[in-house]
Amino acid sequence: MSEAVRIEDVSKKFRLYHERNQTLKSAIMRRRRSVHEDFWALQDVSFSVPQGSTFGLIGSNGSGKSTLLKCLAKIYWPDKGSIAYDGRMAALLEVGSGFHHELSGRENIYLNGSILGMSKKEIDRKFDEIIDFSGVEKFIDQPVKNYSSGMYVRLGFSVAISVQPDILIVDEVLAVGDAEFQEKCFAKFRDYREQGRTVVLVSHSMGSVRAMCDQVAWLNKGHIMQVGETASTIAAYEKSLDLGR
Ligand SMILES: Nc1ncnc2c1ncn2[C@@H]1O[C@H](COP(=O)(O)OP(=O)(O)OP(=O)(O)O)[C@@H](O)[C@H]1O
Numbered sequence: 207m208s209e210a211v212r213i214e215d216v217s218k219k220f221r222l223y224h225e226r227n228q229t230l231k232s233a234i235m236r237r238r239r240s241v242h243e244d245f246w247a248l249q250d251v252s253f254s255v256p257q258g259s260t261f262g263l264i265g266s267n268g269s270g271k272s273t274l275l276k277c278l279a280k281i282y283w284p285d286k287g288s289i290a291y292d293g294r295m296a297a298l299l300e301v302g303s304g305f306h307h308e309l310s311g312r313e314n315i316y317l318n319g320s321i322l323g324m325s326k327k328e329i330d331r332k333f334d335e336i337i338d339f340s341g342v343e344k345f346i347d348q349p350v351k352n353y354s355s356g357m358y359v360r361l362g363f364s365v366a367i368s369v370q371p372d373i374l375i376v377d378e379v380l381a382v383g384d385a386e387f388q389e390k391c392f393a394k395f396r397d398y399r400e401q402g403r404t405v406v407l408v409s410h411s412m413g414s415v416r417a418m419c420d421q422v423a424w425l426n427k428g429h430i431m432q433v434g435e436t437a438s439t440i441a442a443y444e445k446s447l448d449l450g451r
Pocket residue numbers: 220221222245247265266267268269270271272273274
């Protein structure tokens with residue numbers, strides 16, 4: 207099977223600063239040098255995502271899942287390693303990212319669509335479909351700052367899938383949608399699989415991961431613990447949680 211995404215030896219570090227709330231005098235004494243430590247949120251992460259698969263990232267809080275998704279979405283640049291893609295990629299990360307709060311749903315479709323690489327003509331053509339899928343038609347001319355978090359996600363997801371990406375990257379956000387919308391999204395992922403498109407998603411709901419994913423990567427403290435078939439990888443992750451109790 208060919209690869210949609212290949213992640214090779216990816217490491218990402220953040221700087222943790224320690225000099226908060228200190229006095230101006232101590233800052234001058236330090237000659238404005240900041241005191242920080244490097245924190246590696248991802249270390250030597252390598253795996254491939256098969257084309258046409260739905261692929262899950264699992265792991266405890268702070269294990270590096272969102273950081274890895276942001277590297278995949280090109281929001282972060284890895285400090286080491288490389289990521290290769292085969293095809294057009296679209297990402298849906300934090301609730302409301304890519305949206306301007308003061309603009310209406312309609313205006314945001316154009317803004318977000320163009321950020322994702324669609325022309326105005328393409329958005330015009332897909333506009334009704336986007337609104338239909340989102341189910342927020344009645345509120346489409348309201349500023350999105352008045353939307354509920356579920357409405358945000360519905361609209362954001364609808365724009366992201368309208369791009370018809372070869373690779374769709376989705377953070378936990380879908381969990382804020384209601385059961386009906388989640389079922390619509392799962393159906394969309396099934397269509398994607400049939401069309402040979404690839405989905406990479408993060409979820410804490412092992413039920414959803416079991417239902418949706420062909421393969422899973424389990425992250426722990428920035429390291430890959432296991433990659434492979436969904437049931438056995440979830441079982442290994444859950445066993446580690448039981449052992450930790
Ligand atoms: N911008 C940042 N600056 C400093 N540290 C960060 C930053 N972003 C993430 N981290 C740290 O990196 C680690 C991994 O965070 P990340 O958000 O990727 O975890 P996660 O697996 O998605 O967690 P969760 O399940 O809680 O969403 C955490 O320790 C977090 O504090």
